[in-house]
Amino acid sequence: MIALSLSYLVKQFGALRATDGVSLDIPARECHALIGPNGAGKSTLIGLMTGELQPDQGGILLAGQDVTAWSVDKRARAGLARSFQITQLIYDMSVLDNVVLAVQARVGHSFHFIRSVQSDDRLREPALDVLEQIGLIARAHDMAGDLSHGERRQLELAIALAMKPQILLLDEPMAGMGPHETARMVEILRSLRGHITMVLVEHDMDVVFALADRISVLVAGQIMITGTSAEVRADERVRKAYLGESQDVAS
Amino acid sequence: MKREGWGTCLVWGCFILLPFIAQAMGSMYIVTLATRIAILAMVALSLDLLVGWSGLVSFGHAAYFGLGGYVVAISSFHEQDGTTLFGFAGSHEALIVWPLAILVSAIFASVIGVLSLRTRGVYFIMITLAFAQMLYYFFVALKIYGGDDGLALPARNVIAGYKITDARLYYFLCLGLLACVWWGLGRVVHARFGYVLRGAKISERRMKALGFDVNLYHLTAFVISGALAGLGGALWVNLDRFVAPDMLSWTRSGNFLVMIILGGSGTLLGPVVGAALYIILETKLAALSDYWQIVFGPLVIAVALFLPRGLWAYVRERLS
Numbered sequence: 001m002i003a004l005s006l007s008y009l010v011k012q013f014g015a016l017r018a019t020d021g022v023s024l025d026i027p028a029r030e031c032h033a034l035i036g037p038n039g040a041g042k043s044t045l046i047g048l049m050t051g052e053l054q055p056d057q058g059g060i061l062l063a064g065q066d067v068t069a070w071s072v073d074k075r076a077r078a079g080l081a082r083s084f085q086i087t088q089l090i091y092d093m094s095v096l097d098n099v100v101l102a103v104q105a106r107v108g109h110s111f112h113f114i115r116s117v118q119s120d121d122r123l124r125e126p127a128l129d130v131l132e133q134i135g136l137i138a139r140a141h142d143m144a145g146d147l148s149h150g151e152r153r154q155l156e157l158a159i160a161l162a163m164k165p166q167i168l169l170l171d172e173p174m175a176g177m178g179p180h181e182t183a184r185m186v187e188i189l190r191s192l193r194g195h196i197t198m199v200l201v202e203h204d205m206d207v208v209f210a211l212a213d214r215i216s217v218l219v220a221g222q223i224m225i226t227g228t229s230a231e232v233r234a235d236e237r238v239r240k241a242y243l244g245e246s247q248d249v250a251s
Numbered sequence: 252m253k254r255e256g257w258g259t260c261l262v263w264g265c266f267i268l269l270p271f272i273a274q275a276m277g278s279m280y281i282v283t284l285a286t287r288i289a290i291l292a293m294v295a296l297s298l299d300l301l302v303g304w305s306g307l308v309s310f311g312h313a314a315y316f317g318l319g320g321y322v323v324a325i326s327s328f329h330e331q332d333g334t335t336l337f338g339f340a341g342s343h344e345a346l347i348v349w350p351l352a353i354l355v356s357a358i359f360a361s362v363i364g365v366l367s368l369r370t371r372g373v374y375f376i377m378i379t380l381a382f383a384q385m386l387y388y389f390f391v392a393l394k395i396y397g398g399d400d401g402l403a404l405p406a407r408n409v410i411a412g413y414k415i416t417d418a419r420l421y422y423f424l425c426l427g428l429l430a431c432v433w434w435g436l437g438r439v440v441h442a443r444f445g446y447v448l449r450g451a452k453i454s455e456r457r458m459k460a461l462g463f464d465v466n467l468y469h470l471t472a473f474v475i476s477g478a479l480a481g482l483g484g485a486l487w488v489n490l491d492r493f494v495a496p497d498m499l500s501w502t503r504s505g506n507f508l509v510m511i512i513l514g515g516s517g518t519l520l521g522p523v524v525g526a527a528l529y530i531i532l533e534t535k536l537a538a539l540s541d542y543w544q545i546v547f548g549p550l551v552i553a554v555a556l557f558l559p560r561g562l563w564a565y566v567r568e569r570l571s
Contacts (some may be wrong), residue, residue: 050460076462088457090450105461110443111471118448163461239290 035220079166091145278392303516311383317499319484356481515561
């Protein structure tokens with residue numbers, strides 16, 4: 001089954017075609033990496049998938065359903081979760097409450113006016129479970145604004161996971177992380193592999209090769225090649241366009 | 252936490268004891284003043300659901316306050332006059348006209364909310380102000396209900412046929428309703444609904460990505476806020492037994508914001524403290540000079556500069 005299908009997506013900003021006819025089918029439970037040099041249109045493509053941007057041409061299918069006209073929140077309710085490249089946390093709420101909000105969004109509407117969230121174990125328990133899984137449980141009651149950069153990135157992932165998504169869009173989840181934190185994050189993502197569909201935008205090639213089932217290389221708004229890591233590594237055009245001729249991709 | 256509770260008790264204790272102190276001092280004027288505070292505190296509290304908890308600075312809240320007031324006055328007018336409005340013969344029964352005031356304010360808030368909530372920030376401030384000004388000029392032009400001169404209420408509304416003539420009784424009624432609003436909003440901001448508002452205040456983008464239809468939650472908050480302001484308006488007109496377009500003026504909207512700023516937004520009791528402070532200062536300073544705002548203005552600026560989270564937030568921090 002195809003979890004996410006992009007058919008000839010075009011997005012134009014003035015004279016710039018940031019996305020220039022991208023077609024891509026991502027099967028369910030695949031970890032699909034999107035790589036490409038800066039300005040290749042990765043962020044635009046993520047924006048089109050989440051619904052923050054509307055394509056000028058083309059369409060998007062989510063589990064076979066046309067969601068092209070759907071709003072961001074409707075797509076999220078249909079099981080599309082994303083982490084932000086620049087963390088978007090509720091900084092004046094506790095770490096736990098940030099995750100609770102994600103659980104809250106999943107379990108139904110939030111037009112509840114009386115019962116305190118703090119005493120609602122139906123929201124707290126699943127949130128605490130996710131924090132345990134991510135390794136942030138010790139900081140559950142600290143303010144999200146007090147977290148270190150690495151911890152914020154972990155919380156980003158925890159929030160996305162608490163949505164129990166069908167598809168997880170990860171926009172540079174390791175950006176700015178130290179090697180230790182990166183290793184931990186890779187471990188977490190590895191444990192999710194084969195369970196949920198993932199689209200991973202990442203610059204760290206080691207991470208990409210470690211996690212991705214298939215890789216798409218995006219250059220100037222177009223997909224140059226889609227294939228396994230071996231196929232991508234072997235491709236001459238990728239070396240030229242993306243990694244530079246002199247550099248050995250395999251290293 | 253415990254001592255913060257003491258602070259809360261102190262504020263409510265003052266409110267409860269006030270009429271008895273007033274009696275001892277032989278000044279019933281103080282009761283009227285305190286009733287004013289209770290009513291305005293309710294409206295400021297309702298506005299703070301938008302300003303403090305949702306980050307939506309509405310600059311047109313007097314519109315719903317005034318609408319509530321006009322519903323009460325117009326109902327009494329037709330009851331007295333024997334004429335009808337849209338087939339409604341009018342009434343001076345509070346159990347009919349107060350819910351009607353709430354309903355009318357809620358309806359206007361929902362329409363204005365749908366249109367205003369397409370914008371944010373300074374545009375939201377301007378569009379809410381513009382709608383309030385439209386309603387203001389509408390009532391100025393409405394000659395049948397006194398236009399600019401306003402409309403007097405022949406008598407205070409009766410509650411289930413019972414006349415409230417005693418100023419203290421009316422005060423405790425308003426205080427009771429204020430306490431209900433305070434308690435209710437305290438529940439709301441800690442419930443799921445309030446969590447969505449608080450989340451969207453910091454990052455709407457995040458909340459949408461989680462799957463929340465943020466606009467729907469904002470609109471609901473806008474309607475709740477407007478409805479409560481309508482109730483405040485109904486109480487206000489019953490206190491003064493008079494309504495005028497002045498109730499919908501933009502300076503009135505500004506005053507509600509000043510109360511929130513003085514007391515502290517997003518602190519629940521802050522707007523109540525702010526309303527009390529505003530009325531007390533206004534009364535005391537105006538007794539000294541016609542130009543009382545020369546003193547009051549810098550005072551507000553000083554609070555905004557040195558206690559940016561408001562007086563109540565400062566006291567609360569000191570206590571805990």
